[in-house]
Amino acid sequence: MAPAVDAAKYAADLGDVTLAFLGSGALLAGLVLAAFSALLSLWAGYSENGVMIQVGRRAFYATAVMILAAGVLLETALLTHDFSLAYVVEHSDLSTPIALVAAAFYGGQEGSLLYWALILGILGSASLLASARIGLRLAAYAAGIMAAILTFFLVVLVLVASPFDVLQITPPDGLGLNPVLRDGGMLIHPPVVLAGFASFAIPFSFAAAALLAGRSDAAWIAHTRRFALVAWGLQSAGLVLGMWWAYHVLGWGGYWSWDPVENVAFMPWLATTAYLHSSQVQERRGRLRGWNFGLVMLAFLLVVFGTFIVRSGIVPSVHTFAVSAIGPWFFGFLGVCLLFSVGLLAFRAADLKSHGDPAPAVSREGAFTLQNLLLIGVIVVVFWGTMLPLVSGMVGQQRVVGPTYYERAAGPLFAALLALMAAGPLVPWRHAGAPLWRSLRWPASAFAFLLGALLVAGVRSLPALLGLPLALAVAVTVVYEYARAAGRWRLAGGGWSRAAALVMRRRRHYGAYLAHLGLAVLVLGLAASHFWQQEKDVTLVPGQQVTVAGYTVTYAGVQVRELADHSELVAAMSLGGQTLEPARATYAGLGGQSLTHVAISSSPIADVYVVLAGTNGDGSASFRIFVNPLVSWIWAGGAIIILGVLLGNAGERRVAVAPVAARVRSPVGAS
Amino acid sequence: MTLVVATLLLFFAGPFVLWPLIRTPDENGGGTPERLGR
Numbered sequence: 001m002a003p004a005v006d007a008a009k010y011a012a013d014l015g016d017v018t019l020a021f022l023g024s025g026a027l028l029a030g031l032v033l034a035a036f037s038a039l040l041s042l043w044a045g046y047s048e049n050g051v052m053i054q055v056g057r058r059a060f061y062a063t064a065v066m067i068l069a070a071g072v073l074l075e076t077a078l079l080t081h082d083f084s085l086a087y088v089v090e091h092s093d094l095s096t097p098i099a100l101v102a103a104a105f106y107g108g109q110e111g112s113l114l115y116w117a118l119i120l121g122i123l124g125s126a127s128l129l130a131s132a133r134i135g136l137r138l139a140a141y142a143a144g145i146m147a148a149i150l151t152f153f154l155v156v157l158v159l160v161a162s163p164f165d166v167l168q169i170t171p172p173d174g175l176g177l178n179p180v181l182r183d184g185g186m187l188i189h190p191p192v193v194l195a196g197f198a199s200f201a202i203p204f205s206f207a208a209a210a211l212l213a214g215r216s217d218a219a220w221i222a223h224t225r226r227f228a229l230v231a232w233g234l235q236s237a238g239l240v241l242g243m244w245w246a247y248h249v250l251g252w253g254g255y256w257s258w259d260p261v262e263n264v265a266f267m268p269w270l271a272t273t274a275y276l277h278s279s280q281v282q283e284r285r286g287r288l289r290g291w292n293f294g295l296v297m298l299a300f301l302l303v304v305f306g307t308f309i310v311r312s313g314i315v316p317s318v319h320t321f322a323v324s325a326i327g328p329w330f331f332g333f334l335g336v337c338l339l340f341s342v343g344l345l346a347f348r349a350a351d352l353k354s355h356g357d358p359a360p361a362v363s364r365e366g367a368f369t370l371q372n373l374l375l376i377g378v379i380v381v382v383f384w385g386t387m388l389p390l391v392s393g394m395v396g397q398q399r400v401v402g403p404t405y406y407e408r409a410a411g412p413l414f415a416a417l418l419a420l421m422a423a424g425p426l427v428p429w430r431h432a433g434a435p436l437w438r439s440l441r442w443p444a445s446a447f448a449f450l451l452g453a454l455l456v457a458g459v460r461s462l463p464a465l466l467g468l469p470l471a472l473a474v475a476v477t478v479v480y481e482y483a484r485a486a487g488r489w490r491l492a493g494g495g496w497s498r499a500a501a502l503v504m505r506r507r508r509h510y511g512a513y514l515a516h517l518g519l520a521v522l523v524l525g526l527a528a529s530h531f532w533q534q535e536k537d538v539t540l541v542p543g544q545q546v547t548v549a550g551y552t553v554t555y556a557g558v559q560v561r562e563l564a565d566h567s568e569l570v571a572a573m574s575l576g577g578q579t580l581e582p583a584r585a586t587y588a589g590l591g592g593q594s595l596t597h598v599a600i601s602s603s604p605i606a607d608v609y610v611v612l613a614g615t616n617g618d619g620s621a622s623f624r625i626f627v628n629p630l631v632s633w634i635w636a637g638g639a640i641i642i643l644g645v646l647l648g649n650a651g652e653r654r655v656a657v658a659p660v661a662a663r664v665r666s667p668v669g670a671s
Numbered sequence: 672m673t674l675v676v677a678t679l680l681l682f683f684a685g686p687f688v689l690w691p692l693i694r695t696p697d698e699n700g701g702g703t704p705e706r707l708g709r
Binding site: 021022024025026028029032033036051052054055058059061062065066069 | 672673674675676677678679680681684687688689690691692
């Protein structure tokens with residue numbers, strides 16, 4: 001029997017080793033193809049060689065397939081508990097639920113980089129397939145730049161952070177996933193936010209390609225805008241899901257702490273928000289061309305900067321799940337991208353000057369320009385707050401700023417942005433006349449009404465007195481716009497098919513307003529939960545009750561529950577007819593690491609949020625109880641924003657491209 | 672071993688990637704110059 005057992009073990013070992021070699025082989029082949037695609041596409045674009053442009057593009061598709069193969073192999077290794085791979089040992093174990101084992105694909109440094117490269121490969125391929133109308137040369141440059149970015153990621157994956165490194169000795173079990181990551185949120189927040197980060201490379205590549213090709217017309221805007229909207233939508237979803245996860249998992253009653261990692265995800269979102277608005281000025285009025293290129297490039301540079309910050313661990317953060325030695329690589333990459341972007345903009349500066357009269361101050365383009373300046377102001381505030389620990393550490397004592405800094409510095413800018421959101425959509429292009437003041441009466445009345453109501457209710461906090469009425473005014477502006485559309489629809493005779501046609505004809509318009517409405521709902525939730533959160537620390541014996549902000553909670557007792565990978569100390573509480581079970585989980589297999597499990601009773605009015613702080617020998621337990629008004633509005637607002645993005649991006653509007661100049665050389669081999 | 676796997680994968684990807692160079696002149700549109708948008 002012994003030889004048979006040895007043979008089976010040998011075959012199993014060979015299978016494991018083959019999987020690792022297949023994975024690293026796929027990455028190496030992907031690296032060769034990506035580098036080939038980058039060099040060939042850039043050269044073929046420059047020399048206008050149509051055949052070679054196609055070869056370069058196909059090499060990009062093949063790179064994406066290689067990365068996909070590597071991804072499938074890594075997922076297979078995780079799901080089959082192949083502990084010969086260091087990555088599988090470090091990020092999973094036999095007791096982890098299978099869905100979380102699958103999610104370990106992006107739970108660690110190497111896997112998340114592979115996931116990033118995979119998204120870039122897939123979205124990049126999609127963008128190239130959709131680029132038929134923007135011209136082969138521009139698409140060739142874009143393919144070259146995307147392939148160059150992929151080459152960087154594959155160099156890191158092959159040389160520095162391979163997910164396919166094999167251990168000398170195969171352990172019987174893995175170390176398991178970080179307890180904070182063992183949550184349903186792990187299945188949705190990281191993949192969305194990482195996909196958002198990866199997708200900013202697409203608009204960047206097309207913007208840089210347009211500059212390389214000497215194209216600053218509206219065609220690149222139309223193509224880039226769609227992918228910028230995809231990136232913006234993914235990042236919006238990623239940010240809101242991150243807030244939702246932090247709120248449900250971390251147990252401090254909040255959802256946003258101005259942590260460096262939150263900040264670096266927020267900044268590209270701000271830059272792309274600015275671009276989505278300023279690009280309309282170029283489409284309508286041919287202005288802000290250089291500015292638009294700058295914004296798209298800034299968003300990508302902020303993504304690379306953010307990745308450097310997160311992965312290098314140079315700034316203290318709560319998100320230190322995946323810190324490693326790849327920081328210097330990303331620093332170098334950031335430097336190259338920065339030099340490339342600035343150099344390209346400087347090279348084409350003369351072609352990017354706007355012509356014609358300056359925009360009038362009170363006009364749609366004036367509102368967009370002001371909005372862009374305010375958003376850049378917010379980026380500067382957030383960037384400085386994020387970098388201060390690093391900068392101050394270099395010149396002396398390290399200083400860290402808290403939420404107060406961000407609220408004081410960025411608060412007035414956010415208020416001005418909300419005011420612009422309320423008024424801007426009603427301001428016509430070119431110039432404003434008397435009709436503007438008539439249409440402004442609705443948001444202005446809503447603002448005055450809520451301001452008055454809050455004053456009567458005794459509210460004296462200036463941020464609350466500004467934030468809530470302004471958010472309501474934004475919502476009223478959107479409703480007013482939809483009401484005007486409904487009026488036109490009724491005049492045209494009504495009917496569902498006509499309504500659908502009306503919406504689809506101006507889907508960008510109505511999608512954008514839906515996103516505005518979502519943001520207004522989200523801001524109402526943020527403001528109410530921020531200004532009127534109530535909190536109470538209590539110690540209760542079984543049967544005792546406590547009332548916080550009108551909500552009465554009764555404590556029944558505690559019990560211990562044993563689960564697959566951890567044990568839980570669960571407190572039973574009742575709120576009306578509802579049972580709440582805040583708990584503390586202990587992971588014996590992870591050195592006794594402990595984690596709180598929050599119990600939340602959610603309603604559209606308020607959340608009752610209970611944290612079990614600890615238990616005592618006499619059966620009593622200590623709790624921290626929060627009542628958070630309108631928190632569910634934040635998640636609803638996020639969902640409405642995504643609906644707006646989907647509506648705005650549904651289908652494709654045909655892009656009017658100016659006739660191509662006849663300055664075209666024949667490809668190699670053409671007669 | 673990694674090098675062998677990578678070489679094999681590149682060998683398999685070759686025909687797909689190089690297809691625009693491999694195909695015959697007729698398939699290439701009879702040698703008609705491809706129009707490049709700028």
